Amino acid sequence: xxxxLFSIICGLxxxxxxxxxxxQAAQPDAVCTDRIAPLHIETAWYDASIDVMNNHISGLLLIxxxxxxxxxxxxxxxxxxxxxxxxxxxxSFKVHSILSQLDKKPVVETLRKDFELIIGLPxxxxxxxxxxxxxxxxxxxxxxxxxxxxxxxxxxxxxxxxELGTKRKRKVSVRMPGSGYPxxxxxxxxxxxFNMKINxxxxxxx
Amino acid sequence: MKKRMYSNFTLSISAKPWLLAFGLFVxxxxxxxxxxxxxxAVADLPSFRKEFSSKSASVTSIQSSFxxxxxxxxxxxxxxxxxxxxxxxxxxVRIEYVKPFTYLVVINGDKxxxxxxxxxxxxxxxxxxxxxxxxxxxxxCVQGTILESKDFSTRVFENDRAYLMEMTPxxxxxxxxxxxxxxxxxxxxxxxxTIEMNEPSGDKTTILxxxxxLNTQISDAVFAF
Numbered sequence: 001x002x003x004x005l006f007s008i009i010c011g012l013x014x015x016x017x018x019x020x021x022x023x024q025a026a027q028p029d030a031v032c033t034d035r036i037a038p039l040h041i042e043t044a045w046y047d048a049s050i051d052v053m054n055n056h057i058s059g060l061l062l063i064x065x066x067x068x069x070x071x072x073x074x075x076x077x078x079x080x081x082x083x084x085x086x087x088x089x090x091x092s093f094k095v096h097s098i099l100s101q102l103d104k105k106p107v108v109e110t111l112r113k114d115f116e117l118i119i120g121l122p123x124x125x126x127x128x129x130x131x132x133x134x135x136x137x138x139x140x141x142x143x144x145x146x147x148x149x150x151x152x153x154x155x156x157x158x159x160x161x162x163e164l165g166t167k168r169k170r171k172v173s174v175r176m177p178g179s180g181y182p183x184x185x186x187x188x189x190x191x192x193x194f195n196m197k198i199n200x201x202x203x204x205x206x
Numbered sequence: 207m208k209k210r211m212y213s214n215f216t217l218s219i220s221a222k223p224w225l226l227a228f229g230l231f232v233x234x235x236x237x238x239x240x241x242x243x244x245x246x247a248v249a250d251l252p253s254f255r256k257e258f259s260s261k262s263a264s265v266t267s268i269q270s271s272f273x274x275x276x277x278x279x280x281x282x283x284x285x286x287x288x289x290x291x292x293x294x295x296x297x298x299v300r301i302e303y304v305k306p307f308t309y310l311v312v313i314n315g316d317k318x319x320x321x322x323x324x325x326x327x328x329x330x331x332x333x334x335x336x337x338x339x340x341x342x343x344x345x346x347c348v349q350g351t352i353l354e355s356k357d358f359s360t361r362v363f364e365n366d367r368a369y370l371m372e373m374t375p376x377x378x379x380x381x382x383x384x385x386x387x388x389x390x391x392x393x394x395x396x397x398x399x400t401i402e403m404n405e406p407s408g409d410k411t412t413i414l415x416x417x418x419x420l421n422t423q424i425s426d427a428v429f430a431f
Binding site: 043045047049051056058060062064072074076078079080081082085096097099100101199201203204206 | 274276278281283285286287301303306307309311322323324325327336340379382383403405406407409411
């Protein structure tokens with residue numbers, strides 16, 4: 001009985017600990033954000049894989065920077081069949097096409113948020129909250145119940161990763177090994193609340 | 207009100223010859239545009255089917271290179287890939303993409319192996335309707351049995367060197383994937399020259415087969431997994 005009580009208390013304490021408890025609010029730094037915020041991504045094809053709950057899909061993903069500043073993201077399989085075609089612009093999202101097997105609201109919403117983070121859509125809003133956290137600096141934009149962060153090194157020399165989280169819970173992180181924005185070589189996106197990963201590797205232009 | 211109805215009626219009478227002419231133009235031009243440049247319709251379809259079936263049955267194996275191009279029409283973007291293709295009668299296909307990514311599909315009867323840069327998956331095509339259908343299309347296209355498929359309505363055209371088969375899916379799942387699949391076949395040996403997959407969105411993927419070697423010995427190990 002004591003053991004059960006102890007476990008419950010530990011469980012309650014654990015679930016109440018915020019992933020962002022270590023962030024310390026600091027003054028904004030416009031010089032850093034102007035230089036490093038992931039505000040622009042160039043058109044590129046990526047070799048892509050999506051792993052969800054032990055299901056694996058691979059294919060080719062196009063991120064297209066449209067002349068009007070919006071973005072299109074098209075995912076096809078290697079043989080050429082289009083899985084989905086999404087349109088993104090500030091304040092709007094459009095499903096141009098999607099395979100009926102993928103056309104489920106939770107799937108579309110998850111992919112929408114993931115790709116919005118990758119193309120830096122949340123960071124188009126000009127003001128960022130700045131937080132210090134050890135060797136890193138977090139720049140956050142709050143949107144409804146979630147906050148999107150881009151995280152830099154302490155000296156603002158490099159962009160470390162992107163994150164999306166609630167007040168307490170880190171939900172998604174994106175690492176960009178290799179070259180950074182506006183032409184990232186790779187994206188490694190991971191969900192922390194369920195088992196899902198997206199890996200993108202840029203295909204060099206011929 | 208009456209006056210307005212009358213004037214509409216007058217308009218419809220006076221406009222009728224023009225509408226008729228326009229309608230005829232649409233019908234005639236529609237017929238013209240729905241055909242393919244340099245090709246004319248095959249007149250005797252039943253005898254073509256018979257000949258196509260028997261001639262393509264004589265192709266027991268194909269070894270070939272291929273170039274694939276996917277065109278996103280609305281986005282004016284395209285991506286090309288290259289690789290190698292093997293077919294052995296019956297129901298054995300190996301498609302190996304080597305550039306700019308590596309990807310392997312091996313079909314051996316009802317079994318299918320898919321290997322990309324990170325993962326390897328083995329399926330039974332019977333467990334997945336879409337895979338089963340796409341698998342069947344691929345095999346039917348290369349072994350010359352596509353005209354017998356009940357999943358498509360087919361129109362056939364020809365020129366001096368090739369037959370062109372325009373296949374329109376009649377089945378619901380396939381209609382969501384393809385508007386038409388256009389297959390061209392070399393008249394000399396009845397082997398596939400190109401496969402063009404046209405999607406409902408207007409995007410298309412074209413596979414061009416080159417350096418074809420027909421009826422050579424291909425080991426079963428090529429399709430083993």
